[in-house]
Amino acid sequence: MNKGIKNINPTLTYRVLHKMKLLNDVQKHGDITFFGLIGFAISTVVKRALFTYSYKGYFLEPLNKKFIRPAIWRLCGCDLGKNVHIGHMVRMDFGNSQRIHIADDVILSNGVTILCHKRDISLYCKGKSALHLPFIYEDVYIGKGCQLGLNVTIMPGVHIGDGAIIGSGALVTKDVPAWSVAVGFPAKVIKTIEECSDKLLTGG
Known part of the structure; x- marks a missing residue:
């Protein structure tokens, strides 16, 4: 369906x-x-x-990243949590901004693209024009504390779990589990982030 x-x-x-x-x-x-x-x-x-x-806009950095861009994204309809940092030349799916959900403490590095619609090619066949294919609309969810590297692309319907890191240049077509590292084109999970040791927790 x-x-x-x-x-x-x-x-x-x-x-x-x-x-x-x-x-x-x-x-x-x-x-x-x-x-x-x-x-x-x-x-x-x-x-x-x-x-x-x-x-x-480059002026007013770092205010743009920490305050101005997140405020504009909210005005455009995105669901953003607190302390979201949005880098330069980050693209939202402007016409479907209400489908973008970003939790607290997320970093969107420069050049990130978030898409919420795509053409439905399930019935595409020879002789048809792609221009007339219908669209599929799906929400994107980015969990708390995630970091998306430079030029990452997020496809429609993707859920990225809390604390996940997406490596630079990745194309994310499937869900990414919480506390994992995903890289590649398309992105694949290469590492699960472990619990902090006592040494890390105490700063030793």
Whole structure:
């Protein structure tokens, strides 16, 4: 069964915009109304401008990483915990930001990408156009205390457990257990993080 796919009877507003080739995702926008479209457009412009700053802005570091970017991500609809650090050029799935859930004390290093939608290729065959394939939407969960290295990509539906570390450049397509280290393209778990010894706990 395909996750996130539902039957929708498109509104007149959607059908008109679809004919104009301005909207093509009935799953996401099929129930949009005229006044809803106006509000959506204004909100999107404002949020996009703020996100563009959070993505490209170098000024006010390290305030951007610790305070400004997390605040903008929350405004855009992401579910963020406390003390989340977001590096430079980190990409959220902007149109599906409400599907991103990040717990406390998470570090997103520079260049991280978090995706919450993808094309459904389960019925794809020769002669079809990929442009007309429906989308699948799935939430992403990043647990408490995780660290994502440089240029990590998180695919839709992935759950990363508490304390996990994802190595730089990894493509995460499957869930990562808590307190483990995953690296590679696609990412694979290479290590389980052990309990702290008495020496580490006392700083000796």
